Amino acid sequence: xxxxxxxxxxxxxxxxxxxxxxxxxxxxxxxxxxxxxxxxxxxxxxxxxxxxxxxxxxxxxxxxxxxxxxxxxxxxxxxxxxxxxxxxxxxxxxxxxxxxxxxxxxxxxxxxxxxxxxxxxxxxxxxxxxxxxxxxxxxxxxxxxxxxxxxxxxxxxxxxxxxxxxxxxxxxxxxxxxxxxxxxxxxxxxxxxxxxxxxxxxxxxxxxxxxxxxxxxxxxxxxxxxxxxxxxxxxxxxxxxxxxxxxxxxxxxxxxxxxxxxxxxxxxxxxxxxxxxxxxxxxxxxxxxxxxxxxxxxxxxxxxxxxxxxxxxxxxxxxxxxxxxxxxxxxxxxxxxxxxxxxxxxxxxxxxxxxxxxxxxxxxxxxxxxxxxxxxxxxxxxx
Numbered sequence: 255x256x257x258x259x260x261x262x263x264x265x266x267x268x269x270x271x272x273x274x275x276x277x278x279x280x281x282x283x284x285x286x287x288x289x290x291x292x293x294x295x296x297x298x299x300x301x302x303x304x305x306x307x308x309x310x311x312x313x314x315x316x317x318x319x320x321x322x323x324x325x326x327x328x329x330x331x332x333x334x335x336x337x338x339x340x341x342x343x344x345x346x347x348x349x350x351x352x353x354x355x356x357x358x359x360x361x362x363x364x365x366x367x368x369x370x371x372x373x374x375x376x377x378x379x380x381x382x383x384x385x386x387x388x389x390x391x392x393x394x395x396x397x398x399x400x401x402x403x404x405x406x407x408x409x410x411x412x413x414x415x416x417x418x419x420x421x422x423x424x425x426x427x428x429x430x431x432x433x434x435x436x437x438x439x440x441x442x443x444x445x446x447x448x449x450x451x452x453x454x455x456x457x458x459x460x461x462x463x464x465x466x467x468x469x470x471x472x473x474x475x476x477x478x479x480x481x482x483x484x485x486x487x488x489x490x491x492x493x494x495x496x497x498x499x500x501x502x503x504x505x506x507x508x509x510x511x512x513x514x515x516x517x518x519x520x521x522x523x524x525x526x527x528x529x530x531x532x533x534x535x536x537x538x539x540x541x542x543x544x545x546x547x548x549x550x551x552x553x554x555x556x557x558x559x560x561x562x563x564x565x566x567x568x569x570x571x572x573x574x575x576x577x578x579x580x581x582x583x584x585x586x587x588x589x590x591x592x593x594x595x596x597x598x599x600x601x602x603x604x605x606x607x608x609x610x611x612x613x614x615x616x617x618x619x620x621x622x623x624x625x626x627x628x629x630x631x632x633x634x635x636x637x
Contacts, residue, residue: 256379268305271412275301309410332473351427358532358560359424414529417562425562432486432561432629433536452483453632456491469632474566482565484631488543491633510539510556517553523558523560526581527572532560540564542576554579 271281278290278445293301327341340566343351400613417425432439440448451469459480466480467473493502510518519534537558543549561565567574573584584590 268302268309271305272298272302285545292469302412337473353431354430355423358429358536359422360531414527414585425560429532429536429561432538435629436492450483450629451632452480453634454480456633456635459633478565478568480631481568483629485541485544486564489631489633491635493635496636510551514551514553514556515539518556518558521553522558522581524558524585526557526562526574527559527563528583528585530560530563534558536560538564540567540574542574542581557581 262536270283274281274283275293278292280286291587315414321342321344324342325344325347327343328339330338330340415422435448437451442448451589452466452475454477455464458466459477462477465478466475466477468475468479491502491504492500493504495501518539522534524530524534525532525537537560539556540559541549541551542555542557545551549555557576563572571586575582575584
């Protein structure tokens with residue numbers, strides 16, 4: 255039927271255009287000595303689809319209707335530590351999702367001296383066993399620990415991330431969901447914001463044993479997921495008696511307020527982990543010294559971490575500390591064999607550090623459903 259709607263002349267013309275495009279020749283049929291690079295199969299298929307849509311608009315409309323019928327998104331059951339998803343998206347939905355993911359994964363093109371671009375540098379070895387700088391002069395250490403300057407330099411930031419592209423897209427999708435849940439603009443669910451609730455017994459949480467549970471979905475998750483929920487959101491303690499009746503409910507953790515978040519974003523700009531360029535606005539605020547250990551809800555104790563690095567921080571790969579209100583980080587041995595803790599801050603003037611007396615540093619309880627509360631940890635205690 256489609257062949258009947260398209261005349262023979264149009265089909266031959268379309269074949270000729272596709273043949274010229276595949277051969278790298280001008281599409282208008284003109285003669286040129288220069289040959290363009292051969293297109294990929296995806297590019298060739300995209301041109302073919304565009305030509306068909308122009309020659310047979312009714313056929314494209316039929317395809318649009320078929321796409322609307324086939325659209326679906328299904329979340330499967332927990333299996334081997336992950337949950338499979340299946341579905342088909344409409345083109346505009348897929349494009350919007352791709353834009354959001356690209357905004358988080360788009361690499362920076364400028365060279366800011368962090369080693370993010372490919373470049374050559376002179377060897378550290380001059381051939382006679384002595385070390386030399388990039389300008390050929392011998393480097394002399396003025397550090398108190400005697401560490402040579404070439405060893406004190408930070409390693410390339412891009413080498414710090416070992417995730418595959420598919421894993422990065424998953425983590426970007428998780429960030430999109432986290433930001434949407436914490437925005438306060440989503441509809442309520444059962445009278446409350448769509449907050450991720452993770453529960454664990456206080457004994458398992460303290461002893462790092464057992465498993466936690468995602469309420470609602472019923473997923474069994476590691477205790478590390480409870481750490482993530484408690485740090486990114488709030489912590490509620492629910493006290494049960496011996497028969498299982500609720501005796502008391504208490505909130506034992508505070509969230510960074512909007513003023514503190516803006517100050518931390520201004521100071522750090524991006525996820526603190528080297529090689530990760532997720533904007534700080536899309537990050538969760540990590541409390542460097544835990545609340546249980548007396549860590550205050552203060553800008554001098556908070557740093558931005560993306561969803562992935564916040565969730566995996568308890569694996570001990572990265573170590574963060576605060577010094578004079580500025581964050582310092584120590585990377586893994588395979589990335590930084592000399593284990594240097596160099597300050598990684600974007601502010602250069604001490605006066606810009608958000609700790610001035612006229613700024614509010616009193617964290618307040620953040621009601622459910624307001625921005626910044628995308629997760630909640632419930633500790634189940636026995637009386």
